[in-house]
Amino acid sequence: MGKRKRNERIGALIxxxxxxxxxxxxLNYFSEAFEAAKSSISEDIVIAKKMLEELHLGTIETIAGAAGGVKYVPLVTPERAGFFLEKVCKKLEDPQRIMxxxxxxxxxxxxxxxxVETMGEILASQFLNQEIDYVITMETKGIPIALMTAKALNVPLVIVRxxxxxxxGSTVSINYLSGSSNRIQTMSLSRRALKEGAKVLIVxxxxxxxxxAKGMMDLINEFKGEVQGIGVLIATREPEDKVVEHYTPLLYLEEVDVKNRRIIIAPNPKITTKI
Amino acid sequence: MGKRKRNERIGALIxxxxxxxxxxxxLNYFSEAFEAAKSSISEDIVIAKKMLEELHLGTIETIAGAAGGVKYVPLVTPERAGFFLEKVCKKLEDPQRIMxxxxxxxxxxxxxxxxVETMGEILASQFLNQEIDYVITMETKGIPIALMTAKALNVPLVIVRxxxxxxxGSTVSINYLSGSSNRIQTMSLSRRALKEGAKVLIVxxxxxxxxxAKGMMDLINEFKGEVQGIGVLIATREPEDKVVEHYTPLLYLEEVDVKNRRIIIAPNPKITTKI
Known part of the structure; x- marks a missing residue:
């Protein structure tokens, strides 16, 4: 790509x-691409990392060892997550949205x-320390958020049909009880879609x-997979007693008051509060 | 965000x-965010634009006038598109994929x-000069590519169900003939999903x-919309005579030889050749 100055290198690297x-x-990759010494690239990375963190734009992590190098982590800080999710709530509270x-x-x-890109990055930020091989979702409406979560985690997306x-090809199907409609439904997944024993995040x-979500857990079980977490955009407050125990919503839907045409929805404080 | 040096500014800006x-x-946005003069930001942008173009990483466009400023355009050059699509073909040609x-x-x-992000950027690159208000797709498998195309064009995605x-809420439904299965099927779209008279790209x-695709065209017609183009990942060579006239595939599927377990697939030369 030709010799590059520091400011070009930092821009290209980011x-x-x-x-x-x-x-x-x-580091070799950048060193060759920009015709610069590895020590210069290391310095570039220090500058880029500091700037990204100060501006809440994510961070760069260094991985030591033979397979080592650097990677961008789209970490969303609680502060930035809160700012974004409040904006989403404002939009969702519009009474014209009541159907x-x-x-x-x-x-x-x-x-x-x-x-959905920011939603995916916030969800991914909650599971960055877990080992995750796949993000899985059920068609249709969760696909965009799940895809962006998978992108942020750099893992494949798997869509249950x-x-x-x-x-x-050959598929595994299960029946599950859709809690809201109280009907027995079917979901199925291609045998090829998940490796056995995979660690999975449901979105x-x-x-x-x-x-x-419970249906997807059962399905993952058929593939001898391990559920590492469940992330959703919105969870309703009621029923408090859900059929899955652990889940991470970005937003809680407190109430839809059809008569007075009012929606009450709020960010999950666990996501927007610094620990 | 605090005063920033040029190399930090260029990184953050990109x-x-x-x-x-x-x-x-x-320019004011960056000028305020980085506590730098607008003339300095202008210089940053010149450097960033030149570097991005030289490294085939897209470009930055300047928009003059009152609503002016700068924007990143994820333009994929024919050279880079060709390199990427050849890799995709290699993967798809694996005989184990024959079902x-x-x-x-x-x-x-x-x-x-x-x-899918790169596919979306390549598709978007074909329609950058057209005015597009929405990307539209039919559930399920096209959603990831369509979402990434919409992201690259900075327009909403609309999913036909x-x-x-x-x-x-209230929906518009049409029946259409699925050419491959030769069956009458239904597709429907929420009345709220498309503004009347919108310019739409089908993906x-x-x-x-x-x-x-023809079904989606008819549906868009019900919303008095205008189809600006049809972009697909793969189009089969046969039948040559399709029910839609103009479409832009990234890849042509020439043949699936089940007996000899051979798949022949190639990039669309119109996309990978410089004009």
Whole structure:
């Protein structure tokens, strides 16, 4: 790519690293690409890391050893998460979003690329210290958030289907009780989609009783996988007693008052408070 | 954010701009954030733009006038597109991907975050000069690529559903002939999802006869929308005579030879050749 000055190197380094979060690049890679000494690249990284952290734009981690190098981690600080999630709540509280049956229209928000990217980064930030091989979601509405979470963690996304498809080869199907509709439904997943014994993060857009998440847990179990966590955009406060025990919502839906046309929704304080 | 040196400013500027492609930021924004004169920010941008272009990492465009500023454009050059698409073909040509019925297993590829991000950027690069208000796709498998295309273009994603859902309010449904299965199917879209008269880019993962794309065109028509283009990851060579006329595939699937277990697939030369 040709010899580069420090300010160009820092710009290029940040662009390359942040385009592929959690992907390790060796110092050699940058040293060759920019025709600069490894010691210069090391100094570039110190400057870039400090700046990113000070501006709450994520961080750069150094991995020692033979497979070592540096990677960009899209860590969202509680402060920035709070600022963003308050904005999302403001949007969601619009009474025009109340649908017949007390549902909230949120399709525009959960398929806005810039919003779901930040949601994915906040979710990923909660599970950065866990070993995760896959992010899994059930079609359809959770896919954008789950994809962005998978991107931030640098792992493949796996999409559970409502029916088995001819294009996916042999599948494993299970029946599950959808808590909200109280109906038996089917979910299925291609045998090829998950390696046995994989560590999995479940991501979805909405959780009421938790039936869908529980179904995914059972399905992952069929693949001898291990559920490392459940992250959702919104969990309802009621029922408090959900069929899954541990889950991490970005937002709590406190109440949808159809009569007075009022929605009460708030960020999860565990995410927006510094520990 | 505090006073910043040039090399920090260039790094931060590239991070902020490239995180939200095609989003205009004013020079004032950076001038205030970094406590630097606008003339210094202008110089930073010249350096950043030159470096990004030389390294094939996209470009920065300046928008003049009252609503002016700068934006990052994730332009993928034909050279880089070719390099990437050849790699995708290599992966797809693996005979183990052949499924009963001559289908190709590609779920892993179309839900790999880093791959779909580049696919989305390449698709977006083909339509950068068109005015586009929405990217639209039909659930399920095209969603990741469509989301990343929408992200690159900085427009909302709209997901057409196979059935109308209670959470989406009143919907418009149409019947369409799925060319490959030769069956009448239904697709539906929330009335709220598309503004009337919108300019729309259709994106999908796979096109054989084009029935699904044609269905989406008819649906967009119901919203008095205007189709600006159709972008797909893979189009089959056969049938040559599809029900839609203009479409832009990244790859052409030439042949799936089930008997000899051979897949022939190649990049679309119109995308990988410099004009």
């Amino acid at each position: 662009k390359i690293l942040s385009h592929q979060p959690n992907t390790v690049f060796t 017949p049956g007390g549902f909230i229209y949120m399709t525009d928000i959960i398929s806005s690329p810039s919003m 409502k029916n088995s498809k001819v294009t996916e 979805d857009d909405f959780m009421k009783a938790g039936g869908t | 991070k902020i701009l490239s995180h939200q492609p095609n989003t205009v930021f004013t 009963p019925g001559g289908f190709i297993y590609m779920t892993d590829i179309i839900s790999s975050p880093s791959m 196979k059935n109308s859902k209670v959470t989406e 999908d993962d796979f096109m054989k006869a084009g029935g699904t």
